[in-house]
Amino acid sequence: xxxxxxxxxxxxxxxxxxxxxxxxxxxxxxxxxxxxxxxxxxxxxxxxxxxxxxxxxxxxxxxxxxxxxxxxxxxxxxxxxxxxxxxxxxxxxxxxxxxxxxxxxxxxxxxxxxxxxxxxxxxxxxxxxxxxxxxxxxxxxxxxxxxxxxxxxxxxxxxxxxxxxxxxxxxxxxxxxxxxxxxxxxxxxxxxxxxxxxxxxxxxxxxxxxxxxxxxxxxxxxxxxxxxxxxxxxxxxxxxxxxxxxxxxxxxxxxxxxxxxxxxxxxxxxxxxxxxxxxxxxxxxxxxxxxx
Amino acid sequence: xxxxxxxxxxxxxxxxxxxxxxxxxxxxxxxxxxxxxxxxxxxxxxxxxxxxxxxxxxxxxxxxxxxxxxxxxxxxxxxxxxxxxxxxxxxxxxxxxxxxxxxxxxxxxxxxxxxxxxxxxxxxxxxxxxxxxxxxxxxxxxxxxxxxxxxxxxxxxxxxxxxxxxxxxxxxxxxxxxxxxxxxxxxxxxxxxxxxxxxxxxxxxxxxxxxxxxxxxxxxxxxxxxxxxxxxxxxxxxxxxxxxxxxxxxxxxxxxxxxxxxxxxxxxxxxxxxxxxxxxxxxxxxxxxxxxxxxxxxxxxxxxxxxxxxxxxxxxxxxxxxxxxxxxxxxxxxxxxxxxxxxxxxxxxxxxxxxxxxxxxxxxxxxxxxxxxxxxxxxxxxxxxxxxxxxxxxxxxxxxxxxxxxxxxxxxxxxxxxxxxxxxxxxxxxxxxxxxxxxxxxxxxxxxxxxxxxxxxxxxxxx
Numbered sequence: 001x002x003x004x005x006x007x008x009x010x011x012x013x014x015x016x017x018x019x020x021x022x023x024x025x026x027x028x029x030x031x032x033x034x035x036x037x038x039x040x041x042x043x044x045x046x047x048x049x050x051x052x053x054x055x056x057x058x059x060x061x062x063x064x065x066x067x068x069x070x071x072x073x074x075x076x077x078x079x080x081x082x083x084x085x086x087x088x089x090x091x092x093x094x095x096x097x098x099x100x101x102x103x104x105x106x107x108x109x110x111x112x113x114x115x116x117x118x119x120x121x122x123x124x125x126x127x128x129x130x131x132x133x134x135x136x137x138x139x140x141x142x143x144x145x146x147x148x149x150x151x152x153x154x155x156x157x158x159x160x161x162x163x164x165x166x167x168x169x170x171x172x173x174x175x176x177x178x179x180x181x182x183x184x185x186x187x188x189x190x191x192x193x194x195x196x197x198x199x200x201x202x203x204x205x206x207x208x209x210x211x212x213x214x215x216x217x218x219x220x221x222x223x224x225x226x227x228x229x230x231x232x233x234x235x236x237x238x239x240x241x242x243x244x245x246x247x248x249x250x251x252x253x254x255x256x257x258x259x260x261x262x263x264x265x266x267x268x269x270x271x272x273x274x275x276x277x278x279x280x281x282x283x284x285x286x287x288x289x290x291x292x
Numbered sequence: 293x294x295x296x297x298x299x300x301x302x303x304x305x306x307x308x309x310x311x312x313x314x315x316x317x318x319x320x321x322x323x324x325x326x327x328x329x330x331x332x333x334x335x336x337x338x339x340x341x342x343x344x345x346x347x348x349x350x351x352x353x354x355x356x357x358x359x360x361x362x363x364x365x366x367x368x369x370x371x372x373x374x375x376x377x378x379x380x381x382x383x384x385x386x387x388x389x390x391x392x393x394x395x396x397x398x399x400x401x402x403x404x405x406x407x408x409x410x411x412x413x414x415x416x417x418x419x420x421x422x423x424x425x426x427x428x429x430x431x432x433x434x435x436x437x438x439x440x441x442x443x444x445x446x447x448x449x450x451x452x453x454x455x456x457x458x459x460x461x462x463x464x465x466x467x468x469x470x471x472x473x474x475x476x477x478x479x480x481x482x483x484x485x486x487x488x489x490x491x492x493x494x495x496x497x498x499x500x501x502x503x504x505x506x507x508x509x510x511x512x513x514x515x516x517x518x519x520x521x522x523x524x525x526x527x528x529x530x531x532x533x534x535x536x537x538x539x540x541x542x543x544x545x546x547x548x549x550x551x552x553x554x555x556x557x558x559x560x561x562x563x564x565x566x567x568x569x570x571x572x573x574x575x576x577x578x579x580x581x582x583x584x585x586x587x588x589x590x591x592x593x594x595x596x597x598x599x600x601x602x603x604x605x606x607x608x609x610x611x612x613x614x615x616x617x618x619x620x621x622x623x624x625x626x627x628x629x630x631x632x633x634x635x636x637x638x639x640x641x642x643x644x645x646x647x648x649x650x651x652x653x654x655x656x657x658x659x660x661x662x663x664x665x666x667x668x669x670x671x672x673x674x675x676x677x678x679x680x681x682x683x684x685x686x687x688x689x690x691x692x693x694x695x696x697x698x699x700x701x702x703x704x705x706x707x708x709x710x711x712x713x714x715x716x717x718x719x720x721x722x723x724x725x726x727x728x729x730x731x732x733x734x735x736x737x738x739x740x741x742x743x744x745x746x747x748x749x750x751x752x753x754x755x
Contacts, residue, residue: 052370054516054520070520074372077370084366088362092306104295106372
C-alpha cells in the first residue's frame with residue numbers, strides 16, 4: 001500500500017485545443033500543507049479538480065490514496081474534504097439542517113468539533129442560509145469540509161470572502177488539522193501571506209506548468225535579492241546567473257535571481273571584484289518577480 | 293441509508309411552510325383513512341385523500357430544488373456514494389408521496405368487501421346486491437391487483453410531476469418553464485390518458501417505471517463522466533443552438549436586459565407540442581381550455597424575475613422607481629402580448645378543429661387573457677424574492693383559474709354556468725387592476741438591497 005496521499009505523473013489537461021495544464025508531476029504526503037499559487041487562468045482550479053477526479057486528465061494520471069482519482073471509490077471519498085470556490089449550500093435550509101444533511105453522508109462525523117467551531121466562528125445554527133452574508137456562507141462551507149476529519153483537505157480559494165478575523169480563525173483551524181502530521185492539505189489562494197504563513201510546500205503555476213515546486217524554505221533560499229558592492233566601477237553588462245530583474249538606479253545595482261547558490265555568489269563576487277549581499281524575499285515578492 | 297433518510301426528511305420538513313404542508317397532508321390522509329372506514333365511499337369523501345396527497349406533494353416541493361442544487365454541486369462528487377444516495381432519496385420520496393392514494397383506495401375497497409362479506413353496516417348504505425363468498429374472494433384478489441396497478445400508476449405520475457417541478461423551480465427561465473410544460477404535456481398525453489381510459493396495466497406501468505427510472509438513473513449517475521467527456525468539445529450542440537438563438541435576438545436594450553426581446557422561443561415551445569398533440573388525437577377537446585389556461589400563465593410567471601433583472605437598469609438608467617416600473621411593464625407587455633396572442637389563436641384553431649362550442653370560446657378566450665394578465669402582475673409583485681404571501685397568492689389565483697376553466701368547459705351552453713364564469717372573469721379583471729396597483733406601489737418602494745438575482749442561479753452560471 002502506497003503511503004502517498006496524492007501522486008501525479010506527467011499530468012496534462014486540454015479543453016478542446018486549449019492546453020490548460022501540462023507535464024505536472026507531484027506527490028502529496030500526510031503532513032504536507034501545499035499552497036498553490038498562480039495568476040488568474042494559470043490552471044489552479046483545474047489542477048485541484050483533476051486531483052479530486054472531477055475531470056479526466058488528457059495526459060498522465062493522478063491517484064488519490066492509491067486509487068485513480070477519476071474513479072474514486074466511496075470509502076476514499078470519505079477521506080477527502082473539499083471547499084469549492086463558490087459555496088454550494090441549499091438556501092432554504094437552516095445551518096443545522098445543512099450540517100445534518102452533509103453529516104449523514106459520512107460514517108464518522110465529529111459533532112462536537114462542529115458545535116465548537118460554530119460557536120467560535122460565530123455561526124448561528126438556527127439561521128437560515130438564505131439570510132446569511134457571503135462571508136458567513138463561506139465559513140459554513142469551510143466548516144462542512146472539516147466535520148468528517150478528512151485525511152486530505154482540498155480548498156479552492158477558501159478565504160476570498162472572509163474578514164481578517166475569520167481568516168485568522170480559519171488559518172488556526174488549518175494549523176490545528178495539520179499539526180498531527182496525519183493529514184494533508186492542498187489549498188489555493190491569492191492571499192499570498194496566508195500561504196506563506198501556513199504552507200510548508202509551494203506550487204507556483206505559470207501557463208499550465210510548475211514554475212516552482214518544492215518547500216517554502218528552499219524557494220526563499222533559491223529566489224533572492226542581491227546587492228552588488230564592487231570596489232570600483234562595475235561593468236556595464238553584468239552576467240548575473242539566473243537574473244529575473246536587474247536595477248541600476250544607484251552606484252550599487254540590485255538584482256533578483258533564481259536558483260541562487262553559494263557557488264553562484266562566489267562566482268559573481270569574483271566577477272565584480274567586490275561583495276554580494278543577499279536579502280531574502282517575501283513570498284509575494286517572489287511571486288511577482290516570477291511573473292514579470 | 294442514513295443519508296437517504298435524512299435527505300427525504302429534509303425534503304419534506306426542511307422549512308416551516310413545508311413542515312406545515314407535510315404535517316397537514318399526513319393528518320388529512322389519516323383522517324381520510326378513518327372516514328373511509330366509517331362511511332361509505334362518495335365523491336366528496338374521495339376528494340379528502342386527494343387533498344391530503346396534494347398537500348404532501350407540496351410539502352415535499354423542496355425535493356426537486358434541493359436535488360437539482362446538490363446534483364449540480366461539486367460537493368456531491370466528493371460525498372461518499374453521493375449521487376447514488378441522492379438518486380435513492382428522490383426515488384424514496386416519489387414512492388412515499390405516491391403511496392397514500394392507492395393505499396387508501398385499497399383499504400376503502402377492503403372495507404366495502406367486509407361489508408358485503410358480513411352484511412354489516414357500510415355507512416348507512418342499503419345493500420342492493422348480496423354477492424356470493426366466491427365473488428367476494430375474487431373481488432378481494434382484484435382489489436390487490438388494482439392496488440398494484442394504482443400504486444405503479446401513481447408512482448409514475450408523481451415522478452413526472454416532480455420532474456416538471458424541477459424544471460420550473462430550478463431554472464426559473466423561459467427554458468425551464470418550457471421544459472416543465474413539455475413534461476406536463478407528456479403526462480397529459482400518456483399516463484393521464486391511460487388513467488382516464490382505464491387502460492393502465494400493471495405490466496405497462498412497471499415497464500414505463502423501469503424504462504424511465506433506468507434512463508434517469510443511468511443519466512444522472514453517468515452525468516459527471518459525460519460532462520467531463522464533452523468538456524473538450526469546442527462547441528456542444530446546445531451551445532450551437534444558443535449561439536444561433538442569440539444571433540436572432542435584437543431589440544431595445546431594456547428588452548434584452550429583461551429577457552423579453554424574443555417572444556418567439558416561448559411561442560414556438562408552447563405552440564409546436566400542443567399542435568402536435570392535437571393532431572394525433574386527444575381524449576377531451578374541452579380539456580384544452582384547462583391546459584391552455586395553465587399554459588397562458590407561463591408568460592406571466594416569467595415576470596417574477598422582472599424586479600431582480602431591473603436592478604441593473606435602475607443603476608444605469610435615469611428613472612425613478614415608478615418610471616422604471618412603467619418601462620418594465622411596457623417591455624413585458626411587448627413580449628407577453630405576442631405569447632398571449634399566439635395562445636388565443638391556438639385556442640381558436642383548436643376550437644375550430646375540435647368543433648368546440650362557440651360559448652366555450654367566448655368565455656374561454658377572455659380567461660386565457662386574464663390568466664396572462666393576472667400572472668404578469670403577480671410576477672411584478674415579487675420584489676423581494678418569492679415569499680409565503682406571494683406563493684399563497686399565486687396558488688390561490690392558479691386554483692381559481694383552473695376552477696373557472698373547469699366550470700367553463702362543463703358549461704356547454706348552460707346560461708347559469710356561463711353567467712357564473714362571466715361573473716368570476718369580471719372579478720378577476722378587477723383583481724388584475726388591484727394587483728397592478730399593488731405591484732406599482734411595491735416598485736415605488738423597491739429595496740435594491742433585498743432584490744438581487746438568486747445566488748444559486750449565479751453560482752450555477754459561474755460554474
